[in-house]
Amino acid sequence: MNTEYKKRIERVIRFIEDNLHQRISLSDVASVSHFSVYHFHRIFTAIVGETVNDYIVRRRLERAVNHLVFHRELSITQIALDLGYSSSANFSKAIKGHFGFSPSEIRNPDKAKNSKIGKVSSKYGKVFTPSDLYPARITDNVINNNNSQDRKMNIKVRELGSQRVCTLASNGGYAPDAIYAAWDKLIEWASNNGIPEHNQTRFALAYDNPTVTPVDKCRYVASIVVADEIQINSPFTSFEIPAGKYAVLYFKGDPEEAINAQLSIYSDWLPNSGFEPDDFPMLENYLNDARVDGFLEMEIHVKLKGM
16 A cells, blocks of 8 residues: 555544544545545545445444443533434434434443344444443452552542654554554564664554444554654554643553553543543553563553643
8 A cells, every 4th residue: 555645644643533422524534634525535445344324424423432431420411412413303413313323321221122233233243232331340460450549549630741653554444463463573673773672662542442443444553662863664654642630540450451441530530530531542651571571561541632
């Protein structure tokens, strides 16, 4: 795939993500890509694997579900209006059609009835269950504490400086084989550029919630911290992890349990913390190689808005 084309489409995706709250036309996104409308649609579909309209609709609905779960102070109507829907009725219809459950059922999974098959299942093969959005209390072997108060104490708020990183995106979302393939290439590149494996600081940028987004559509970017003087060429890209306050949670356990730890930051800690999450993606700072050790050890970082 032409790397220049991929860069242009990545620019389009950033534009879409920043403007999901308003109407986005095909001509708008084509102009960002600097392709003609005629060619842009075909190029986007070839690279992303779905049409522009399908991507926008899916991402808007996925953001809506995350708002329903993690912004419970907002009414369903307010969320609908904030995301550009003309009414709560239209919003509810769209949510039900895509996920198979109504907004109120997603907010209260104990009251959810048997769902119809939503588009997320029929089109994307994603099994969606509202209760999966609400993590159970995390067990001792995940955080070494087994009650809510201790878990809150285990999250530290740290002030971090900006860090330049070299990045490589997974070509298969959160699929393990695709993630490891990206890391193998990036680790080899760093080693060849004078950063031995034992000195590499590795962060993953995890943009999406896999309980909502189909695994192969989740955006996952591997990154390694590099010095300013190191030159970065395609297919790798340079990126800056911004300075600021981050909520940091230590995790050690099975990789499959990591999602519960991540969700607990939003569902259990943030509501009573006095902080709000920023729009920056979640970071996973890996402290070991899960393929070698058989378990995952990392620090989960959530960027916080300035107070």
